[in-house]
Structure formats: structure tokens, C-alpha cells
Amino acid sequence: MSNRRVVVTGIGAITPLGNHPEMLFQNLMLGVSGIRYIEKVFVDTLDCKLAAWIEDFNPLNYFPKNKAATLDRTTQFSVAASKNAIEDAKLDLSNDDLTRYGVYLGSGMVGANSIEEGYRRLFVEQAKRFNPFTVLMSMNNAASGQVALDFGLLGPNITFCTACSSSAIAIGEAVKQIRHGYTDVMLAGGSESLLTQGTMKAWDALRALAREDKENPRASCKPFSLDRSGLILGEGAAMFVIEEMDRAIERGAHIYAEIIGYGTSNDSEHITQPTVDGQERAMQNALNDAGINGSEIDYINAHGTGTKLNDAVETEAIKSVIGYKTPVSSTKSMHGHLLGASSAVEFSVCLMAIKHQAIPPTANLSVPDPELDLDYVPNVGRENVKVETVMSNSFAFGGTSGVLIARKV
Amino acid sequence: METFEVLKEIIVEKFEKNPADITLDSTLETLEIDSLDVFDIIFEAEDKFEITVPNEDMTINTVGDVVSLIDRIRAEKK
Numbered sequence: 001m002s003n004r005r006v007v008v009t010g011i012g013a014i015t016p017l018g019n020h021p022e023m024l025f026q027n028l029m030l031g032v033s034g035i036r037y038i039e040k041v042f043v044d045t046l047d048c049k050l051a052a053w054i055e056d057f058n059p060l061n062y063f064p065k066n067k068a069a070t071l072d073r074t075t076q077f078s079v080a081a082s083k084n085a086i087e088d089a090k091l092d093l094s095n096d097d098l099t100r101y102g103v104y105l106g107s108g109m110v111g112a113n114s115i116e117e118g119y120r121r122l123f124v125e126q127a128k129r130f131n132p133f134t135v136l137m138s139m140n141n142a143a144s145g146q147v148a149l150d151f152g153l154l155g156p157n158i159t160f161c162t163a164c165s166s167s168a169i170a171i172g173e174a175v176k177q178i179r180h181g182y183t184d185v186m187l188a189g190g191s192e193s194l195l196t197q198g199t200m201k202a203w204d205a206l207r208a209l210a211r212e213d214k215e216n217p218r219a220s221c222k223p224f225s226l227d228r229s230g231l232i233l234g235e236g237a238a239m240f241v242i243e244e245m246d247r248a249i250e251r252g253a254h255i256y257a258e259i260i261g262y263g264t265s266n267d268s269e270h271i272t273q274p275t276v277d278g279q280e281r282a283m284q285n286a287l288n289d290a291g292i293n294g295s296e297i298d299y300i301n302a303h304g305t306g307t308k309l310n311d312a313v314e315t316e317a318i319k320s321v322i323g324y325k326t327p328v329s330s331t332k333s334m335h336g337h338l339l340g341a342s343s344a345v346e347f348s349v350c351l352m353a354i355k356h357q358a359i360p361p362t363a364n365l366s367v368p369d370p371e372l373d374l375d376y377v378p379n380v381g382r383e384n385v386k387v388e389t390v391m392s393n394s395f396a397f398g399g400t401s402g403v404l405i406a407r408k409v
Numbered sequence: 410m411e412t413f414e415v416l417k418e419i420i421v422e423k424f425e426k427n428p429a430d431i432t433l434d435s436t437l438e439t440l441e442i443d444s445l446d447v448f449d450i451i452f453e454a455e456d457k458f459e460i461t462v463p464n465e466d467m468t469i470n471t472v473g474d475v476v477s478l479i480d481r482i483r484a485e486k487k
């Protein structure tokens with residue numbers, strides 16, 4: 001069973017730049033930023049008042065009113081993205097053996113909104129009781145559980161929580177499930193929504209968030225630029241239908257790409273600081289898994305957070321494993337850092353790059369850093385380029401790196 | 410206000426039901442209200458009537474059962 005190949009046949013994305021992977025990609029190609037001021041009452045309490053938040057998501061398009069009220073926004077995004085992915089893949093769940101279907105979902109926090117609302121009631125309003133759904137809304141496996149429940153999936157249902165690499169790990173491990181014959185179809189990806197006062201204050205305190213660009217706040221996240229000062233938080237989700245290749249061909253599914261490589265590694269030096277060695281090993285493990293050389297990669301969607309250290313470390317690691325020539329871009333400059341959902345959203349960008357034979361830019365790269373000397377596709381996307389094999393990098397607090405490689409079929 | 414009227418309002422609002430379908434004899438099952446939803450209804454009712462429903466064994470099958478429970482607590486409060 002170990003020779004089974006795995007392909008992507010459906011994509012669903014809920015993002016600050018559109019609730020469809022095509023819309024997201026077109027916006028990125030045009031250099032549109034989803035980063036803007038937070039429109040919430042607590043905005044004045046924040047040092048960083050910017051985020052890539054989603055304005056046009058209506059849960060009532062996906063759930064009845066009473067149901068929506070019992071689901072955290074993270075879970076709402078997860079189910080919505082899954083529904084869109086299933087429709088995109090043209091799967092007929094009513095005529096399939098759902099014991100062969102599973103869901104692997106990555107998220108950093110899942111229930112941030114619900115738990116903060118509970119604490120607000122308790123500590124601020126001095127309420128005596130919690131909403132009876134608080135546990136079910138805030139538990140870390142709420143999102144994957146709801147996806148499995150809503151679509152009747154009967155195979156493995158597991159949540160991966162490795163901070164900013166959560167959804168790369170979820171997708172990579174889902175690939176293994178199919179390769180090794182445990183399942184035939186997986187819904188895999190990630191979701192995150194934690195733009196609450198408490199979480200944002202905590203990120204402020206960590207001093208990892210970007211300073212505001214006073215002239216152009218939307219351009220505050222500047223990966224690989226000399227004037228980079230940190231990341232901007234975002235929210236959203238991307239879910240994929242991935243399935244065994246022969247099955248997909250047999251049912252005449254549209255195939256976006258084959259997932260040919262997955263690599264993970266751990267840094268084990270510091271809880272936040274990445275290491276060149278850890279990132280190199282993750283990329284090399286993914287190349288080994290794919291059975292290809294670094295020179296075969298046509299595009300890398302970088303982790304590229306826009307922090308001083310990440311961008312320098314990642315540049316070194318890419319240089320040693322992949323080389324100098326491969327175009328590398330950080331789309332976080334526009335859609336923000338979606339934390340547990342970032343790998344999934346960025347993997348959707350990689351698949352769109354293959355589909356459109358185009359490479360999205362790194363926005364806001366206005367001052368080249370003499371220490372950083374890769375081709376970062378500065379500010380302007382490229383069309384009509386060969387993009388057959390793509391790599392998506394994700395590195396995380398806690399040390400877990402996750403790298404995915406996909407190839408045009 | 411009558412307990413039943415308030416509960417009916419909560420159920421209509423929360424579960425988007427037709428008020429005409431809600432009687433004392435309506436079973437929660439036919440209204441597609443599960444055990445968790447009942448806790449949610451009680452949670453709202455506690456606010457509306459300024460009461461606390463203790464965590465005790467309760468048999469609730471119909472809207473009337475919920476009304477009786479709330480009425481009992483309201484009477485005990487007085």
C-alpha cells in the first residue's frame with residue numbers, strides 16, 4: 001500500500017483577501033493587502049492596531065442561527081472551508097464509504113473567541129454562570145470534530161496543534177494516512193481566529209508584531225526588507241480534499257497537484273528562535289520524501305514572517321538546501337500571519353501558482369537587506385513562468401517545522 | 410409574564426420555530442431541541458426570571474416539563 005499516491009482535488013479558503021482560493025490568488029498577484037485597522041472597541045488598548053481580518057464572512061450562509069451561536073468563529077471557518085472544498089472536489093458523500101474518510105485539522109488555539117467571551121462575562125460583568133456551550137466551543141478539537149460531524153466522516157478525526165506549522169503537519173500527516181492505506185480521502189488543512197483583545201495584547205507583549213507604517217498602514221508587514229519589524233496577525237482557514245490518485249482519476253476529478261513530499265523536524269534550541277539547521281532538515285526531509293533535488297523546486301512560498309530573525313534564518317536554510325536561484329516569496333506581507341491556518345492558506349497559494357503558472361510577489365520589499373540575497377519576487381508578481389513543483393515552508397514557536405512539496409500532474 | 414410565553418419566545422428566537430407549533434404538550438424531540446439546547450434555554454430563562462436552576466436530576470420531555478421546572482423554582486424563590 002505504500003506506493004499509493006496522493007492528490008489534491010478540492011480547495012476551500014476563507015481568507016482576509018477573499019473567501020475563494022482564486023480570489024485570494026488574484027489579489028496577491030495584484031499586490032492587494034488585507035491588512036487594516038481593527039474595527040473593535042478595544043483597538044485603542046493595542047500597540048499594534050492592525051490585523052488581516054475577515055469582513056465578509058456570514059456564518060448564516062453555512063449554519064442555522066441557533067447552530068452558529070454555538071460554534072467558535074474558528075470552527076465556523078473550518079466547516080465553511082471544508083464545505084467549499086467538498087463542493088469543489090465534486091464529491092458525492094451520500095454514495096461513498098465514509099469509514100474511508102477522515103479529517104486532519106491544524107489550529108493554534110481554536111476556541112480563543114469563546115473562552116475570552118466566557119472570561120469577560122465572568123471577570124468583567126461578574127456573571128455567575130458560563131454559557132453552557134463554552135467547553136464545546138473552546139476545546140482544542142472543536143473544529144475538526146465539527147467538520148467530521150457535519151459531513152458524517154467516520155475515519156480518523158485528529159487536531160494538530162504545533163503553532164504556526166499546525167496545518168502543514170495536518171496536511172502532511174493526512175497524506176501519510178492515504179499513502180499507507182488507512183484512508184482513501186482526507187479533509188486536511190487548518191483554521192484560526194484569535195483576534196481578541198486578550199490574544200492581541202499577548203502578542204503585543206511578545207514584541208513580535210510589526211510597527212505601523214504611518215504612511216501606508218496596509219504595508220506594515222515587510223518580509224525580507226531591511227526595514228522589516230515583525231508580523232501582522234490574520235485570521236482564516238483553508239481546507240483541502242486530498243485523495244488517493246487512482247481513485248481520483250477513476251472518478252474523473254479535477255486534480256490540482258500531487259503532494260509528493262512532506263518533511264518535519266524540530267529545532268530544540270529555543271521556544272521562539274528558529275535555527276538554520278532545523279529548517280534545513282525539514283526541507284531536506286521533504287525533498288527526500290519526494291525523491292527530488294532542491295534544484296527541481298520552481299517556487300517557494302516562504303514562512304517569511306517579517307521578523308528580523310526568521311527571514312535571515314530562512315534565507316540561510318533555503319540557500320543551503322535549495323540554492324540561490326529559486327523564486328521565494330512571502331505572501332504574509334498581504335494576507336497576514338494566520339498562525340495555525342497559515343500553512344494551509346499558503347499551500348493553497350502554491351497550488352494556484354501551479355494552476356496559473358504565476359508567482360505572487362513579496363509585497364512591501366522596498367529596502368533590500370544586503371544580508372538577504374535570494375530572489376524574493378519583490379513587489380511585482382510574475383506571470384507566464386514555469387511553475388511545476390512548489391514548496392511551502394512553515395516554522396513554529398515550540399520548534400516544529402513543516403514543509404510540503406506539490407507537483408503538477 | 411407567564412412562564413410559557415417567555416419560554417416560547419426564547420424557543421422561537423433561538424431555534425427559528427413557528428410560535429404556533431409550540432404548545433405545552435410539544436415534545437422537545439419534535440421541535441428538534443436536544444439535551445444541550447435545553448441547557449441553553451434554561452440559561453436564558455435564568456436571566457429572564459432572575460433565578461438559578463440547580464444542577465439536579467430532571468426529566469424533561471416536553472415544553473410543559475420546562476415550564477413546570479421554572480415555575481417550581483420561581484415559587485420557591487418567593
